[in-house]
Amino acid sequence: MIWRxxxxxxxxxxxxxxxxxxxxxxxxxxxxAAAEVPHATHQDLPVLMGRYTGVLLCADCPGIRTELxxxxxxxxxxxxxxxxxxxxxxxxxxDLSFTTTGRWTIRRGSTADPNATVYQLNFDRPxxxxxxxxxxxxxxxxxxGALGELPSSLPRTLMREKLENSV
Numbered sequence: 001m002i003w004r005x006x007x008x009x010x011x012x013x014x015x016x017x018x019x020x021x022x023x024x025x026x027x028x029x030x031x032x033a034a035a036e037v038p039h040a041t042h043q044d045l046p047v048l049m050g051r052y053t054g055v056l057l058c059a060d061c062p063g064i065r066t067e068l069x070x071x072x073x074x075x076x077x078x079x080x081x082x083x084x085x086x087x088x089x090x091x092x093x094x095d096l097s098f099t100t101t102g103r104w105t106i107r108r109g110s111t112a113d114p115n116a117t118v119y120q121l122n123f124d125r126p127x128x129x130x131x132x133x134x135x136x137x138x139x140x141x142x143x144x145g146a147l148g149e150l151p152s153s154l155p156r157t158l159m160r161e162k163l164e165n166s167v
Contacts (some may be wrong), residue, residue: 053068
């Protein structure tokens, strides 16, 4: 009987010690694994390349006030993501705003110029692709789905805003 009491008193503390040792080993493994994961560098984070604004063509309203923000990332400043805010002016319910995001890329060539630089939004979403011709450093001009230019009489231009922190 005394032997059982002594054995129970010894088993409980031994069990507690084993559980704590196991927890410490697990914690040490998690810390080691976390230390092995490389930290994101500044070059890995998207950086605002430019913000373009203007009023674009609308089929059933006076125009679409548009703000397009293009982000790049990496050491070579490759296209990454965009944020597009569009406000349909004087629609039946007043001005209606929508914000969309996605990926963008740069492609070469338009219908009129095989060397043109075209910024293509939603290149990874067939049926939702939008094309903008880069005209100098300050202007983007909306193109049609076949990469052709719209008539100059239509609102089709976005102008680059001067920003202090863009690349």
